[in-house]
Amino acid sequence: MTNHANLTPERWSRFTRTQQLLQIAAEMHRATSFVASSRSEHVREGYERVLRLVDLTAQTQRGRSFLRELLRWRTFVAGLYIAPELDLDAHRMALRVLLELDSEAAGQIEYLLA
Numbered sequence: 001m002t003n004h005a006n007l008t009p010e011r012w013s014r015f016t017r018t019q020q021l022l023q024i025a026a027e028m029h030r031a032t033s034f035v036a037s038s039r040s041e042h043v044r045e046g047y048e049r050v051l052r053l054v055d056l057t058a059q060t061q062r063g064r065s066f067l068r069e070l071l072r073w074r075t076f077v078a079g080l081y082i083a084p085e086l087d088l089d090a091h092r093m094a095l096r097v098l099l100e101l102d103s104e105a106a107g108q109i110e111y112l113l114a
Contacts, residue, residue, distance in 0.1 A: 004052050012053075013060035018104040020061070024053045025105065028095040029112050035091045047081040069101055 012020065031046030054074045058067055077094055080087065096113060099105045 004049055004056075007052075007056060009056055009059045012056040017057075017061055017066070018102050020053070020057045021098060021102050021105045022108065024050055024057065025095060025098055025108065025112060027053065028091070028098065032088075032091060032095070035086045035088045038086055040086055043086055044081060047077060050077055051081065066101065073098055073101070 015023070027046055027050045031043050031050070034040075034042040034046060051074065054070060054077070058070060058074070061067060061070070073094070076090075076097075080090060080094065092113060096109060099109050099112065
């Protein structure tokens with residue numbers, strides 16, 4: 001989890017909600033090829049980074065509805081993290097749902113899920 005281990009809430013809060021979600025999506029997208037090739041250790045490391053960024057986002061964003069949905073999404077990804085088997089379809093669905101949390105981020109669905 002070295003990439004984001006030193007990232008502070010103060011620094012993370014400088015990004016817009018869309019930018020935060022897109023950075024989380026980038027981590028999910030990176031993990032996609034590892035899920036597809038069953039490289040579970042790399043997938044787990046990716047999910048750890050994703051969960052860390054989601055936690056930072058939850059600390060720095062306002063909006064009860066958004067936070068509720070983001071934390072529901074986090075629970076789903078945490079389930080993927082602890083699942084005994086990798087699930088490419090569930091992983092891709094999680095990436096899509098994450099992007100759908102923000103109208104600007106949703107514009108990247110066709111590029112990240114192509």
